[in-house]
Amino acid sequence: MQDHESPVPVGLWDKVNPANAIPTGKVVKFNALKNWGLSTLFLMAGLGSSFVVADSKRYTIGVDGENVNKVVTFTSSDQNDVFTNASLVTKTNSINTLINIESSKSLTPFVELPTTQSSTNNITVYNANGSSNLDADETVAKFTAANTISFFKNNQLTNFKFNSKDYNKYLNDLKLSILCPGSNPNTDWYIEPFAGAIYGFKKITNNTATNTYLQQKDSSERMRIGYAAGVNLVKPISEHFVLKTGVWVSQINERFSYKTENEIKTTTVVTVRNIIRAPGDTLRISDTSSVQQIGYKNTIVGNRYKTLDIPVIIGYEFGKGSLKFGVNAGVIVNVKHGFEGAVYDSSLTAITINKETNNVYKTNIGLGLYAGFRIAKDLNDKTQLFVEPHFRYNLSNMTTPNTSFNQKINVTGVNVGLRIKIKD
Amino acid sequence: MKKIISIAFASLTLMACNKEFSEQFNTYNNNELNDTVWTATKSNMDKFADLAKGLTPVTFGESFDAGNGDTINFNEPISIEIPKGSLVNNAGRTQDTGRARVELLWLRKKGDFIKCFKATTSGDNILESAGEVFVRMYHYYSGQEYAIHNSSAITIKFRENYTLKNNLQLFQGKESNPIAAGNRIDTAHTWNRCADSSYLPTWQGLMNGANMYGYVIRTNQLRWLGASRFIEKSANTTNLYSVLPQNFTNKNTLVFLVFKNMQSVVAMTPDAASRCFWTKNIPVGAAVKLVSLSQIGNSFYYGEKEISSVAKGSAYKIEPAKKTISEIITALNNL
Numbered sequence: 189m190q191d192h193e194s195p196v197p198v199g200l201w202d203k204v205n206p207a208n209a210i211p212t213g214k215v216v217k218f219n220a221l222k223n224w225g226l227s228t229l230f231l232m233a234g235l236g237s238s239f240v241v242a243d244s245k246r247y248t249i250g251v252d253g254e255n256v257n258k259v260v261t262f263t264s265s266d267q268n269d270v271f272t273n274a275s276l277v278t279k280t281n282s283i284n285t286l287i288n289i290e291s292s293k294s295l296t297p298f299v300e301l302p303t304t305q306s307s308t309n310n311i312t313v314y315n316a317n318g319s320s321n322l323d324a325d326e327t328v329a330k331f332t333a334a335n336t337i338s339f340f341k342n343n344q345l346t347n348f349k350f351n352s353k354d355y356n357k358y359l360n361d362l363k364l365s366i367l368c369p370g371s372n373p374n375t376d377w378y379i380e381p382f383a384g385a386i387y388g389f390k391k392i393t394n395n396t397a398t399n400t401y402l403q404q405k406d407s408s409e410r411m412r413i414g415y416a417a418g419v420n421l422v423k424p425i426s427e428h429f430v431l432k433t434g435v436w437v438s439q440i441n442e443r444f445s446y447k448t449e450n451e452i453k454t455t456t457v458v459t460v461r462n463i464i465r466a467p468g469d470t471l472r473i474s475d476t477s478s479v480q481q482i483g484y485k486n487t488i489v490g491n492r493y494k495t496l497d498i499p500v501i502i503g504y505e506f507g508k509g510s511l512k513f514g515v516n517a518g519v520i521v522n523v524k525h526g527f528e529g530a531v532y533d534s535s536l537t538a539i540t541i542n543k544e545t546n547n548v549y550k551t552n553i554g555l556g557l558y559a560g561f562r563i564a565k566d567l568n569d570k571t572q573l574f575v576e577p578h579f580r581y582n583l584s585n586m587t588t589p590n591t592s593f594n595q596k597i598n599v600t601g602v603n604v605g606l607r608i609k610i611k612d
Numbered sequence: 613m614k615k616i617i618s619i620a621f622a623s624l625t626l627m628a629c630n631k632e633f634s635e636q637f638n639t640y641n642n643n644e645l646n647d648t649v650w651t652a653t654k655s656n657m658d659k660f661a662d663l664a665k666g667l668t669p670v671t672f673g674e675s676f677d678a679g680n681g682d683t684i685n686f687n688e689p690i691s692i693e694i695p696k697g698s699l700v701n702n703a704g705r706t707q708d709t710g711r712a713r714v715e716l717l718w719l720r721k722k723g724d725f726i727k728c729f730k731a732t733t734s735g736d737n738i739l740e741s742a743g744e745v746f747v748r749m750y751h752y753y754s755g756q757e758y759a760i761h762n763s764s765a766i767t768i769k770f771r772e773n774y775t776l777k778n779n780l781q782l783f784q785g786k787e788s789n790p791i792a793a794g795n796r797i798d799t800a801h802t803w804n805r806c807a808d809s810s811y812l813p814t815w816q817g818l819m820n821g822a823n824m825y826g827y828v829i830r831t832n833q834l835r836w837l838g839a840s841r842f843i844e845k846s847a848n849t850t851n852l853y854s855v856l857p858q859n860f861t862n863k864n865t866l867v868f869l870v871f872k873n874m875q876s877v878v879a880m881t882p883d884a885a886s887r888c889f890w891t892k893n894i895p896v897g898a899a900v901k902l903v904s905l906s907q908i909g910n911s912f913y914y915g916e917k918e919i920s921s922v923a924k925g926s927a928y929k930i931e932p933a934k935k936t937i938s939e940i941i942t943a944l945n946n947l
Contacts, residue, residue, distance in 0.1 A: 453637045463853050463886040465925050473888075473927050477857040481646050483639035490633055 380420035380432070380574070382605025385413050388440040388493070388597040397592035404536055405593070409491070412441040416601055420499070432501040432516070440597055442491035444530045446538040451485040454478045487538070491529030493549070493586070493597060497522050499558060507564075512572070514562035520580060525553045534592065548591050554584040564607065572607040644909045648858040650884040655862050657797040663907040664797050666937035667727040667944070671717045675752050678712035689771035689819050689826070690718050692747065698764035698832075699749060702756060711752035719744040720773060722870050722877050723944030726903060731868065731879040732840060734783065734803045736893055740874045741840040742780055742827055743770055748834055760832040768837070769815055771826040774875070776814055777841065782806045782829055785836025797866075799879075803838055806831070812839050843876060846895035853890045853927035854880060854902050854917065860932060861887070865906040865913075867930065870947050872899035872918075888927065898922045901947065904930045905940065914940045 388411045394402060418436035425431050457479050463471040501518035527549040530540045541548060560578030567573050580599040587595045639646045644659075672690070676682035681694040692714060699707040719725050720743050725732060728746075732739040745768055749758040760766055788800035816825040827839045854867050862882030867889040869878040880889035880902075894900065899920050906913035915932030935943070 451637065453639075457858060459855075459858060459887075461855060461886050461888055461927075463883075463888055463890070463927060465851055469925075471853070471925060471927060473853075473855055475855055475929060477929075477931070479648065479858040481637070481639045482643050483637055483646070486636045486638070488634045 376424065376609065377611045378422035378424075378607050379610050380422055380434070380605050380607045381418075382420070382574075382576070382603045383415065383417040384576075384601050384603030384605075386416045386438060386440065386599050386601030387411060387413055388442070388599050390442075391596045391598070393594040395587075395592050395594050401532065401534070401536060402593065405532055408444055408446050408532070408538075410443045410445075411597075412443050412490075414439045414441040414493075414599075414601075416599075416603060418497075418499075420501070422503075422607060428504050428506055430503040430505060430514075432503060432518070433499060436495075436497040436499055436520070438495045438497070438599070440493040440495075440599060442493070442529065444489045444491045444538070446487055446489075446530070446532070448485045448487065448538070451483060453481045453483065453485075455481070489530040489538075489540070491531075492527065494524075494526045494528070495522055495553070496524040497556070501558060501560075503562065505562065505564075510566035512562075512564040512566075514564065514574075516558070516560040516562055516576070516578070518558050520556040520558050522553045522556065525549065525551055525586065547588060549586050549595075550588055553582055553586045556580050556582040560603075567606075570609040574603075574605055574607060576603045576605075577601070578603060644864060645859060645911075647863065648861060649863075650861045650882070650887050651863055652884045654799070655882070657799060659864060660797050660866070660905075660907050662910070663905060663912055663937075664729065666912075667905075667941060669717060669719065669724055669727055671715050673713060673715045675711050675713045678710045678751070678758070679708035684714060685820060686716065687820070688718060689822070689824055690716065690745075691769050691819065692716060693767040693769075694749070695764050695766070698761050698766065699758040700761050701751075701758060706761060707751075707758060712749055712758060713752045714747065714749045716768075717746035718770060719746075720770075721945070722875055722947045723941075725877040726868050726870070726905070726944055726947070727941070729797045729799075729866065729879070730785070730801060730836070731877045732803070732838070732875065733878055734805065734840075734842070738843045738871075738876050738878055738893060739783065739803060739838070739840040740777075740843050740871075740876050741783075741838055742772055742774075742777060742875065744785075744836065744838040744840075745770065745829070746785075746836050758834075760834060762832055765830045765832045766834075768829040768831075769819070769826060770829075770839075771819065771824045772814075776825050778811060778814065780812045780827060780839045780841050781809050782812060782831060783838040783840045784833055785838065787836065801836070803836075803840065806833070843874065848896040848924075849893045850896050850922060850924040850926075851890055851892045852880075852894045852900075852922055853886075853888045854904075855888045855927055855929050856904060856915070857931060859908065860904065860906050860913070860915075860930075862889075864908045865889075865904055865932075868903045868905075869894065870901045870903055872901060894922050896922055896924050902928055902930050903944075903947065904932050906932055912937060912940060914943055916943065 390409070390411060392402065392405070397405075416436060416438035418434055420432045420434035422430050422432045455478065456476065459473075459475045459477065461473045461475065463473065465471055498521045499518055500521070501516050503514050503516040505512055505514035507513045526543050527546050528542050530538045531548055533539050558578065558580050560576045562574050562576045564572045564574035578601060582596055582598055585594045585596050587593065672686040672688065674682075674684045674686070676684065676694060678699050679696065681696040681698055683691065683693040685691045694714065697706050697708060699712060701707050717728070719728055719730065725741070725744065728744075730744060732741040732744075747766070747768065750756055751758070783803040783805050786800075786802050786804050788798050813828045813830075814825060815828050817823065819826075829837055829839060831837060852869065856865060856867075862884060865882075867880040867882075869880055869891055870876070878891050878894075880891045882889050900918075900922055902915075902917040902919065904913070904915035906915075912935055913932035914935040915930040917928050917930045919928055
């Protein structure tokens with residue numbers, strides 16, 4: 189076995205970055221929850237700065253730090269144990285260790301230290317039916333540290349199997365995650381451009397307004413369909429969890445209708461008069477003048493509540509085949525809020541306000557909570573179409589303290605977008 | 613799939629760009645401003661009540677002994693002499709006791725004639741007037757109207773503001789029957805020359821401490837009296853028409869023609885068919901001014917159109933503007 193020459197595909201090792209060794213003898217196991225927590229911590233700390241790509245999926249089998257380049261053979265009746273039971277590794281010498289895992293039954297995969305890479309921490313794991321025969325389903329795995337095995341997919345192979353077990357699902361999780369600088373980088377990133385329709389639910393409480401004012405306001409305002417759009421930057425942080433941030437814009441639309449009495453409408457008309465001065469003598473007068481009418485006017489103004497936000501979203505995604513599902517939750521940080529439209533003043537006269545004259549609504553509405561359910565379908569290897577019904581709950585009022593009423597608008601909607609792989 | 617995405621984004625874009633703004637104007641029913649229809653029948657003058665009330669000039673009033681009569685000098689250059697035993701009550705008996713009151717309204721200028729809606733016309737003939745007087749006497753307490761005994765006469769002296777004319781005659785105002793009550797405009801009013809067509813005497817002397825001149829009316833008639841004369845018949849006269857914006861109809865508007873160089877005012881006649889006001893017998897080349905007064909709802913409108921030389925068969929447009937009563941009075945005083 190020491191003379192065995194690893195049939196490593198050309199360029200394989202160029203793709204592999206050396207990892208920082210994890211102290212020998214330690215057993216580190218990342219489960220999904222820990223991954224989420226750690227990654228969230230990192231995200232919070234590093235938000236607004238750079239993200240570092242690193243490797244994420246690690247399966248610890250245990251290392252005892254003995255001799256270098258020693259062939260260690262393990263025997264297991266169940267190949268799955270390799271990934272779950274550290275005790276299976278009874279002898280390992282160092283990070284550069286050839287590990288041959290044999291099964292006493294059925295097929296026998298093995299792990300081998302490539303002699304040409306003896307100075308690295310990399311260990312290749314072959315799913316071989318025998319000692320050196322790779323078949324089309326074989327997958328190359330790698331030890332990125334002495335006590336860590338990371339799997340990645342050989343570009344030339346389509347499946348990732350140890351015996352009959354399908355580990356394709358792990359491949360995605362290997363691609364993107366966020367770890368500290370210096371960790372094994374995983375270069376997978378996604379962007380999610382999206383747009384969607386939203387609808388606001390308004391909650392109004394009284395501050396100093398009269399009941400008449402509130403009733404008039406209530407009867408004049410009706411929420412309408414608005415829109416949201418944005419771009420997310422997405423980083424998977426484990427098998428199921430992703431972290432997102434980005435830039436969102438939205439516009440909540442509201443119909444403000446009001447009635448004004450005693451309105452004068454002036455219309456220019458052409459009046460033709462035929463004045464008979466005498467039989468056969470008619471004076472025709474064509475007169476352009478204005479005619480006034482009095483009445484009431486129903487005016488409808490489109491009120492617009494505009495927001496610019498930065499979200500911080502954690503997503504849990506699952507599913508089989510090309511159809512995926514996900515649950516997203518997080519915080520939305522408002523950067524800018526603006527209002528254009530009409531409101532009643534204290535005398536119940538409708539006044540038009542814009543960003544220059546607005547003293548009713550805040551320019552920043554603070555934080556909001558976000559929850560969404562994602563349904564996605566793979567369009568191809570790099571693109572996913574998704575639909576996401578969502579709800580946004582704003583934590584604070586959008587009105588200024590001096591306003592006679594307090595108003596908050598919570599939003600629901602459906603976003604449609606694409607998840608596009610931008611780097612792997 | 614691409615089509616679906618494209619349609620979705622296009623829909624969103626349209627939805628976002630769709631500025632929701634609309635105004636719907638609904639006219640009030642039964643509001644006079646919205647009524648632009650001319651009436652073919654006689655206009656209801658009750659609608660001008662507020663305008664008439666606001667424009668009515670100050671009325672002079674004084675009480676006196678009904679049996680003895682009196683000569684009353686008012687604060688303005690007008691006086692009235694009521695001979696002893698000249699008042700007759702409605703039973704035909706001479707009123708020889710008690711207090712009576714005289715009320716007198718003196719229209720001196722063209723604007724005054726319009727304020728009281730009293731044109732200086734006698735039928736289709738235009739009069740030049742030096743002044744019109746409304747005088748009535750009544751029992752001070754009961755308000756019972758008095759007349760002047762046939763064998764007696766009251767004497768009214770008033771000042772001429774312009775050149776003294778020697779050929780004025782006494783005209784009596786013919787009112788509608790029954791007499792228009794309150795502030796109702798009497799559209800049937802016209803001036804009839806009295807049977808005594810002699811020229812009114814003039815006077816010159818002191819009145820209220822000032823030297824002035826004027827006319828003397830001696831009559832046993834009360835109510836509307838005028839010192840006027842027919843204007844000289846011109847060989848070249850014409851009809852004159854005036855048109856106004858649609859809001860101004862014969863239901864809410866009165867139009868007068870005022871001569872610039874003489875004390876003459878003509879009330880123009882509405883014509884529903886052609887939706888204009890017109891008058892006849894206007895000398896071609898005359899300098900006149902058209903004046904419109906309107907009351908639409910509670911609002912008043914005033915319009916003027918100055919014509920330096922009347923052209924034959926022409927129509928002139930007046931464009932009234934909303935005014936207050938005091939603004940209208942000021943404008944009329946300056947005619």
